[in-house]
Amino acid sequence: MKILGWNCRSMFSPTAVRELLELQGRTKADVIFLLESHLNKYKADEVRRVLNFDSMFVVESDGWAGGLVLFYHKINKVVLNYVSDNFIDILFMNEDIVQWRFTGFYGRPSWSERSLSWDDIRNLHCKGKHPWVVLGDFNEILLSSEKEGGNAIPNAMMRDFRNCLQEMYWQSLHLEERRN
Incomplete structure (x- = not known):
């Protein structure tokens, strides 16, 4: 399965749609x-048709x-x-089994509000026992070496x-140990 994630910062321009079509053609x-699609359901449905997908979930932009x-x-x-303003969480099924x-x-x-993002991740992590992939833009970095230019990010x-990622990692290890 191939998953493409893109912080497109608006899909209103024909250029953005063309670039997405090109990415889809390659991948x-x-x-x-x-992410940051700036789309409502109507506009998202237009993009869906252009890309030849038959289904979608949309969290509408405020415009x-x-x-x-x-x-x-x-x-x-x-x-x-x-689903929330900050994530779409889905299950891939086979028959009736996740x-x-x-x-x-x-x-x-x-x-x-950044700590609320980590609360979201923690809450989502606690609500599932299946293999899990998270993709997107966390609006954060792990290490200062990941950033070039601009203001420094506070270490805190x-x-x-x-800490959020490490907590989930250790919880996952403990869950795996209990299953075995």
Whole structure:
């Protein structure tokens, strides 16, 4: 399965749609997750048709910012699990059995709300026992060496993100130990 994630920062321009079509032509993605799409359901449906997908989940933009869209094909047997302004969480099914889980995630851009993003990740992690893939823009980095130019990121911000990921890692290990 191929999944394409793109922080497109608006799909209103014909150039953005052309670029997405080109990416889809090269990757042949089975699922496309767009962040900051700035789309409503009507416009997202137009893009869906252009890309030849038959299904989608949309978190509408406020018109100026945000917006998430996940395009997929019905043959993939996808079920919407959870949704918010910052993520779309789906389950991939085989018959009536969950095979794995995917979350398209967009971290809150405001530093004052960043911890809410980590709360979202923690809550999503606790609500599933299946293999899980998270893709998106967390609006955070793990290490200062990942950033070039601009203002420095406070160490506390990066530490909170690292702590969140480490917590989930250790919880996953303990869950795996209990299963065996």
